[in-house]
Amino acid sequence: MESSQHRGASPETQKTVRINIYRGDAEGGEFVEYDVPLVEGMVVLDAVLYVQAHISPDLAVRWNCKAAHCGSCGGEVNGRPKLLCKTRVDDYEGEEIRVSPMRAFPLIKDLVTDVSWNYEVARSIPEFKPAEKAPFTMYEEDVERLYEPKRCIECFLCQDVCHVLRSHHKHPAFAGPRFFAKIQSLEMHPMDTGHRTEYLKEGRGGIGFCNITKCCTEVCPEHINITDNSIIPLKERVVGDYYDPAKWLMRKIRGRRNGE
Amino acid sequence: MSLAAITSAINRRLPWWAGPIAIVTALTLFTFYSLWVVFFQSHAATYQTPEGINYLSPFYSPYIPSPWEWLSPAVFILWIPLGFRATCYYYRKAYYRAFFWDPPACSDDAQRKEPREPESYRGERAAPWIFNNIHRYFFYGSIIIVTFLAIEAVLAMFPVDGGFALPLGALILLINAILLGGYTFGCHSFRHLIGGRLDCYSCFKGGGALRKLYKGVSKLNARHATWAWASLFSVVFADIYLRLVIAQIISDPILFRI
Numbered sequence: 089m090e091s092s093q094h095r096g097a098s099p100e101t102q103k104t105v106r107i108n109i110y111r112g113d114a115e116g117g118e119f120v121e122y123d124v125p126l127v128e129g130m131v132v133l134d135a136v137l138y139v140q141a142h143i144s145p146d147l148a149v150r151w152n153c154k155a156a157h158c159g160s161c162g163g164e165v166n167g168r169p170k171l172l173c174k175t176r177v178d179d180y181e182g183e184e185i186r187v188s189p190m191r192a193f194p195l196i197k198d199l200v201t202d203v204s205w206n207y208e209v210a211r212s213i214p215e216f217k218p219a220e221k222a223p224f225t226m227y228e229e230d231v232e233r234l235y236e237p238k239r240c241i242e243c244f245l246c247q248d249v250c251h252v253l254r255s256h257h258k259h260p261a262f263a264g265p266r267f268f269a270k271i272q273s274l275e276m277h278p279m280d281t282g283h284r285t286e287y288l289k290e291g292r293g294g295i296g297f298c299n300i301t302k303c304c305t306e307v308c309p310e311h312i313n314i315t316d317n318s319i320i321p322l323k324e325r326v327v328g329d330y331y332d333p334a335k336w337l338m339r340k341i342r343g344r345r346n347g348e
Numbered sequence: 349m350s351l352a353a354i355t356s357a358i359n360r361r362l363p364w365w366a367g368p369i370a371i372v373t374a375l376t377l378f379t380f381y382s383l384w385v386v387f388f389q390s391h392a393a394t395y396q397t398p399e400g401i402n403y404l405s406p407f408y409s410p411y412i413p414s415p416w417e418w419l420s421p422a423v424f425i426l427w428i429p430l431g432f433r434a435t436c437y438y439y440r441k442a443y444y445r446a447f448f449w450d451p452p453a454c455s456d457d458a459q460r461k462e463p464r465e466p467e468s469y470r471g472e473r474a475a476p477w478i479f480n481n482i483h484r485y486f487f488y489g490s491i492i493i494v495t496f497l498a499i500e501a502v503l504a505m506f507p508v509d510g511g512f513a514l515p516l517g518a519l520i521l522l523i524n525a526i527l528l529g530g531y532t533f534g535c536h537s538f539r540h541l542i543g544g545r546l547d548c549y550s551c552f553k554g555g556g557a558l559r560k561l562y563k564g565v566s567k568l569n570a571r572h573a574t575w576a577w578a579s580l581f582s583v584v585f586a587d588i589y590l591r592l593v594i595a596q597i598i599s600d601p602i603l604f605r606i
Contacts, residue, residue, distance in 0.1 A: 167456030191456065227550045229559055251451040255462050256469040278548035296473035299444045300437055303454035316536070316569065320437050324484075324540035331481035 102126070105177055107135045109147065110188040113197045119186060120144075126177065132187060133161050133172035136199070148198040156309055159243030163199050164188045169245035169307045172199075190248040203244050209263050212292045216274055217282040230278035237269040237318055239310045246304035246314060252297045262294035265304035265314045272318035275325065285329040288322055295322060364453035371446035374580075375439075381584055382407070382426060390420040395594045399602060400507035401515050403500075403594075405587045406524055410496040428493055432486035433580070437536045438573045440480060484537035494532050498525040513605040520589055524582040531575035534568030 103126040108119040122143055124135045133151055140147040152158040154173045161172040166186050177185065193201035218224065246265040252258045263271070271284050271293065288295040298319055305315045312318075328335055359367075385407045394411060395403045404411055412424040433439050444450045450469075451462045472478055504518035532538075543562025549555035568575065592598045 164456065168454065229556070230548050230550050249454050251459055251462060252469070252471065255451065255459050256464075256466040258466075258469070276547050278551070280547065294473075296478070297469070297471035299440065299450060299471050299477070301441050301444050301451060301454075303451070306454050315441075316437075316572075320536045321540060321544050323481075324537060324544065327481045327484065327537075328540075328545065331478075332484065 105130075105135065105185070107132070107139070107177075108184065108186040109136060109139060109199070110186075111144075111147070111198050112195070114195050117195075117198075119188075130177045131173055132163075132165055132170070132175045132177060132185070135177060135185075136172060136187060148196070148200045150200045157241060159241035162190055162243040162245050162248065164190060164248070169248045171243055171245070171309045174309055190244065192248040192250070192254040193244070205259055206242070206244055206247060206264075206266065209267050209292065210270070212287075213263070213267060213271060213274070214282050214284050214287050216277065216280055218279045219281050220279070224279050226278055233276050233317070234273045236312055237273040239312055240266060240269055241310060242266065243309060245307045245309065249303040249307045250298075251301070251303065252294075256297075258294065258297055261292070262297045263288075263292060265298075265319065267293070268295065268298070268322055269312060269314050269318040272322055275322065285322075285326050289326045289330055295319070295326060298323075364455050364458040368446035368449070368452050371442045374577075375443065375446070378580060378584065381587075382430065385587070386420050386422050386426055388420075389422070390414065390418060395590065396508070397515070397517075397593065397600050399513070399515065399600070400509045401504055401513065401517065401600065402508065403504055403517055403521075403590050405590045406497055406500075406521065406528075406583050407587050409493065409500050425493065428486060428489035429583075432483075432490045432532070432535075433576070435480045435483035435486055436572075436576065437483070438576050440477075442573075483535075484541065487532070487535050487537045490532045490535075494525065494528050497521070497528060501525045511606055514603045515600050516603060517590060517593060517600045519603065520582075520586050524579070524586040527575065527579040527582045530568055531572070531579040534565060534570075534572045534575050536569060536572070539565045539569050 104123045105126045107122050107124055109122060111117050111120045122135075122139045124138045127134065133149075133154060136147070136149050137151075140149065149161070149163075149172070151161040151173065153160070156171050156174040159171070163170065163172050164187070165172070165175050166180070166183070167188075169190065172187065187199065189195050189199045189201045190203075193203050193205065196202050244266060247253055250264055252262050253264055268288075271288065274280055274282065275284055284293070287293045300315055300319060300323075302315045304319075305313055308314060394408075397403065407422045408420075408425060410425065412421055414421045414423070445452055448464075449462055450464060451459045453459075470477075472480055501518055501521035501524070504521055505512055505514055507513050539562065542565050543549070543558045546555070546558065546562075549559040589598075593600045
């Protein structure tokens with residue numbers, strides 16, 4: 089891919105860092121080099137915002153809190169999904185820095201992608217069906233497993249790195265790791281009466297496409313153990329409902345007894 | 349700097365293909381070693397040392413005599429632990445990445461090397477990988493194997509002429525049984541069966557105990573990959589050690605005797 093070069097105004101004595109930012113839209117684009125004054129503790133988003141403020145005002149980047157809480161500034165640094173606000177420039181000392189948009193989603197402009205597909209998936213998940221009307225009493229030991237998936241900030245880096253979406257483009261048939269974490273929080277809720285294994289196996293969930301290669305867990309900025317604590321427990325629930333021959337036989341016997 | 353931070357820093361510096369190559373090498377060597385045991389070592393099963401210690405290699409435990417001279421007794425046993433490892437959630441990750449490059453690693457340049465075309469990718473929805481869903485049945489079989497391995501290790505501490513002894517071989521077998529136990533009882537399927545399948549522990553009598561068991565298994569499960577590799581190496585090491593003792597290349601020292 090071609091690249092062009094821009095230099096930011098900086099005093100002669102100040103150290104600079106060279107950063108390559110993808111510039112383009114759905115039609116195509118290229119990496120453009122920028123020299124940015126290096127400040128101690130600087131994160132990649134600082135460098136991008138410097139370029140936007142001083143060199144190229146038309147650079148598009150989505151960001152909000154700059155504190156790794158809102159999940160807006162997801163992108164890729166050297167081909168790895170990262171929150172730009174949480175990625176320190178000095179982690180890449182001696183390396184080239186290439187900042188690009190998330191590849192699993194359609195590009196709008198520069199570093200901004202259209203992540204609305206995720207909201208469509210969210211709407212397709214069978215909703216929370218409480219056994220009784222809220223407010224209800226729940227105990228710590230029953231809800232402690234729900235804290236972890238609820239840390240999700242919906243940055244969609246896990247969706248971006250997942251090869252089922254990124255390389256195989258299974259968007260119409262696969263929900264992705266973010267939504268497996270969401271489904272886990274619903275499925276394991278002590279007050280929920282809903283069933284989602286059919287959605288996971290036969291429906292939009294498509295959990296069988298996941299081959300548990302753990303890239304989602306590796307990139308999660310909230311350190312949610314998506315694979316071990318969300319995906320595999322859900323796969324095991326699907327096994328129980330669809331693949332376990334002993335359970336299948338027990339259901340048949342019970343069904344016959346109940347006249348089904 | 350924490351160990352995790354150091355590991356993460358090393359991983360980031362290593363090229364993406366370093367992990368897959370290491371896993372391919374280790375698993376290929378293990379597979380060839382297992383095949384050698386199954387097809388070329390039909391006799392090396394039980395052995396009594398001059399000190400009266402009875403040994404049985406972990407590859408042959410529990411011992412089922414083979415009706416044919418040419419067929420190793422290991423054939424009747426090895427399919428269980430091999431099936432358990434082949435369908436294990438950790439090893440699945442390892443071999444999908446290392447052998448099938450599906451994907452080979454998480455970075456963009458590694459994922460671009462994934463050979464499968466999007467239209468031909470079916471994940472674990474179709475044969476052969478759909479059969480990984482029977483993992484829990486191999487887990488049931490592995491409980492029997494691990495129990496026998498622990499019994500064999502303890503029996504090796506009681507020489508035929510009476511008393512109690514701790515030979516190095518028995519210690520190796522005991523460590524091997526512990527490592528295999530840590531791997532087996534940290535299994536994701538067991539974690540599900542023991543408590544992960546439940547949504548409410550406080551709703552029935554005994555739920556609190558199941559929750560405690562679930563949390564214990566979860567602790568083992570958090571290091572499942574470490575247990576997997578440690579037990580893989582220990583079982584091979586124990587087998588090699590016993591073969592060297594049987595061939596009288598090395599002696600089996602008695603660490604203490606009562």
